[in-house]
Amino acid sequence: MQAKEKILLAAERLFAERGLDVSLREIAVAAGQGNHSAVQYHFDGKAGLIDALYAHRMTPLNERRRELIGDLRARGLEEDLPALVAAYLAPLAEHVLAHPGTSWYLRFTSRYVLSGGYRSWPYSSDHHPGVAELAALLRRRLPGLTRERLRVLNLHIVVVLADLEQRLGDPAFDAGRARSAVADLRLTAQALLTA
Structure with missing residues (x-):
């Protein structure tokens, strides 16, 4: 594994566990970097590190979301609310289910968003074009849907x-319970949109 990837993964875990106040030095140490300026060197500071972390995760997630949008369009489901909601959350849910006990991405994202990191999240970032496309489809399906x-x-x-x-x-929380939680999330997300 390359130094940059080690730093990204260490930062994701530390941000998820402790919030965004983790120092760049602590991240370098957790990534096994002898040079404590490695994060600054590779990412030009914390803002660059966070942006790179989103790019690292969101690129494949966005590609998956775009696949799902293409599938919706091919099947004529652009106005089917359950299908739109499923496409909206599936890439993130699939990521979590595929990395049981080893993923920190959603916990990092949760902390980042709740800290005010993205003031207009998720619409201001180049990392989310699939989300923006699905948001447009949802607005077309639900004309009164607000930002x-x-x-x-x-x-x-x-x-x-x-x-x-x-x-x-x-270990006591098995894959069946996890899939059930995702199915419930799909229903609550749909209800949230139509409430």
Whole structure:
């Protein structure tokens, strides 16, 4: 594993566990970097590190979301609310389910969002074009859908999946319970949009 990837993974875990006040030096040490300026060197500071962390995770997640959008369009489901909601949350849920006990991404994202990191999250970042495309489809399906309701939808999805990510670290919490939690999340997300 390259130094940059070690730093990204260490930062993701530390940010998830302790919040964004973790020092760059602590991240370098956790990544096994003898040079305590390694994070500054590779990422030009904490803002660059966070942006790189989102790019590292969101690129494949966004590609998956775009696949799902293409599938919706091919099947003529652009106005089917359950299908839209499923496409909206599936990439993140799939990520969590595929990395039981080893993923920190949703917990990091939850902390970052709740800290005010993205003031207009998730619409201001280049890392989220699939989310923006699905938001447009949701607005077409639900013409009264507000930006605030979409923000609440994202918060709901991220926080619930962060909790699921945490619970998957417990060996007693099995894959069946995790899949059931994702199915319930799909229903609550749909209800949130139509409430």
